[in-house]
Amino acid sequence: MIHDGLSVLESRIAADLARTAHPRAPWLKPVTGPDGTPAHDVIIVGGGQSGLATAFGLLRSRVDNILVLDRAPAGQEGPWRSYARMHTLRSPKDFTGPDLDMPSLTYQSWHEAKFGIESWDELNLIPKGHWADYLAWFGHVVDIPVRNEAEVIDIAPADGLLAVTVRSGGAQQILHTRKLVLATGQESMGDWSLPAPFSCLPASRCAHCAETIDFAALAGKRVAVIGAGASAFDNAATALEAGAAEVHLLCRRPEAQVVQPYRWLTFRGFLRHLGDLDDAWRWRFMSAIMALREGFPQATYDRCAGHVAFRLHLGAPVLSAIDGPGGAELVTPSGPVAVDFVICATGIDIDLAVRPELSRFAGNIASWADRYTPPATERDERLGRFPYLADDYALCERVAGETPWIADIHLFSIASTMSFGASGSSINAMTTAVPRLVSGLTRGLFRADAGRLWAEFQAYDEPQAVVRKPACEPSS
Numbered sequence: 417m418i419h420d421g422l423s424v425l426e427s428r429i430a431a432d433l434a435r436t437a438h439p440r441a442p443w444l445k446p447v448t449g450p451d452g453t454p455a456h457d458v459i460i461v462g463g464g465q466s467g468l469a470t471a472f473g474l475l476r477s478r479v480d481n482i483l484v485l486d487r488a489p490a491g492q493e494g495p496w497r498s499y500a501r502m503h504t505l506r507s508p509k510d511f512t513g514p515d516l517d518m519p520s521l522t523y524q525s526w527h528e529a530k531f532g533i534e535s536w537d538e539l540n541l542i543p544k545g546h547w548a549d550y551l552a553w554f555g556h557v558v559d560i561p562v563r564n565e566a567e568v569i570d571i572a573p574a575d576g577l578l579a580v581t582v583r584s585g586g587a588q589q590i591l592h593t594r595k596l597v598l599a600t601g602q603e604s605m606g607d608w609s610l611p612a613p614f615s616c617l618p619a620s621r622c623a624h625c626a627e628t629i630d631f632a633a634l635a636g637k638r639v640a641v642i643g644a645g646a647s648a649f650d651n652a653a654t655a656l657e658a659g660a661a662e663v664h665l666l667c668r669r670p671e672a673q674v675v676q677p678y679r680w681l682t683f684r685g686f687l688r689h690l691g692d693l694d695d696a697w698r699w700r701f702m703s704a705i706m707a708l709r710e711g712f713p714q715a716t717y718d719r720c721a722g723h724v725a726f727r728l729h730l731g732a733p734v735l736s737a738i739d740g741p742g743g744a745e746l747v748t749p750s751g752p753v754a755v756d757f758v759i760c761a762t763g764i765d766i767d768l769a770v771r772p773e774l775s776r777f778a779g780n781i782a783s784w785a786d787r788y789t790p791p792a793t794e795r796d797e798r799l800g801r802f803p804y805l806a807d808d809y810a811l812c813e814r815v816a817g818e819t820p821w822i823a824d825i826h827l828f829s830i831a832s833t834m835s836f837g838a839s840g841s842s843i844n845a846m847t848t849a850v851p852r853l854v855s856g857l858t859r860g861l862f863r864a865d866a867g868r869l870w871a872e873f874q875a876y877d878e879p880q881a882v883v884r885k886p887a888c889e890p891s892s
Contacts, residue, residue, distance in 0.1 A: 439478075471561075509523070568772075608626045667732060785797075
């Protein structure tokens with residue numbers, strides 16, 4: 417019965433796509449790379465939810481010559497089956513996403529077809545495994561071309577195109593494309609941040625929350641989690657559920673962040689038009705929002721608080737860490753905390769130069785600090801390092817003319833946040849952010865082809881009707 421439900425839904429999707437395919441006319445011509453091989457119109461790096469949604473938007477715009485690359489094996493794209501350690505998504509279940517406002521492609525339609533309408537009505541939040549299954553199904557049903565286990569390690573100019581070096585296994589290959597989208601999620605800005613006090617701890621004693629962690633080995637152990645965002649609580653809860661003897665969550669702030677600013681900004685005006693404001697207003701909004709960090713919901717807190725082994729330390733920044741035979745001693749203003757293992761849920765360090773695909777030109781990517789000086793009360797050195805993006809999510813040059821080709825590289829990830837707010841890293845913004853990105857991509861492709869299209873227009877001579885001589889002349 418479940419199989420029949422999905423089959424019926426997929427038939428409906430095929431009909432919906434066909435009925436809403438206007439205009440159907442193809443408008444792009446094949447392009448050849450400098451090595452004589454066919455080039456793509458757009459390559460998307462990242463096969464998670466943002467990459468899939470972007471690919472779908474391009475296909476709907478008759479940009480068919482595209483390819484999605486992801487370094488993970490099939491089914492492992494994005495965080496949902498790796499370092500995302502929550503039980504459910506935190507977004508309300510009725511938020512739409514990759515479907516781009518096509519009802520038959522929403523998560524709700526998939527859930528009802530697979531589990532029944534009653535299951536949907538009883539559902540509170542979407543289990544993360546179900547969301548991963550939905551994304552895999554979505555990519556299949558709309559026929560998005562994805563190449564897995566393909567890591568992009570370099571981007572360079574190539575006679576008006578971009579040369580994208582891809583490593584698969586032990587082999588490297590260069591692909592050519594007119595446009596490139598980096599939908600590389602949390603890691604797009606640099607690398608996971610490990611605060612200085614923990615640099616002295618060995619890997620057997622300390623890990624970042626994005627790493628693979630053997631939680632079963634933490635049974636009976638004393639664990640510290642550094643940070644107090646939702647991911648910190650997720651990791652603390654996972655350690656508690658694995659049987660850790662003690663879990664200390666150390667928050668440097670005097671109060672935990674319980675307000676979720678992204679709930680306030682989830683309205684069409686903000687999601688669609690923050691990027692249209694001037695720099696002062698964009699900076700004012702986003703610096704204030706990001707200073708608050710991401711609040712955790714009640715269920716995330718309760719998942720930890722229900723364990724007697726859980727300890728929440730507020731106003732407890734780690735000043736230093738000392739490794740010893742009996743464990744690690746973390747020094748805080750309120751005293752030492754002795755643990756066997758440390759998990760750092762401390763976010764991303766912004767350093768574009770450490771990204772292999774960006775290292776060739778990272779020094780000439782304009783940052784917000786290059787383009788805008790905020791009032792003293794709003795200054796934030798970390799946020800100033802975010803890339804400053806054009807209105808189509810394209811990278812901008814720090815020094816004009818040195819790397820003009822980076823205007824064909826579009827960044828659609830958490831690194832887009834300062835320029836566009838919730839965008840490439842958020843389900844709730846997808847239905848407004850993806851159309852803006854796709855419009856920018858097609859605008860660039862159209863402008864580049866204006867001369868060819870003008871010539872085709874001038875040569876267009878297909879008659880729409882045949883004018884025949886009347887069979888007989890009317891009588892006078």
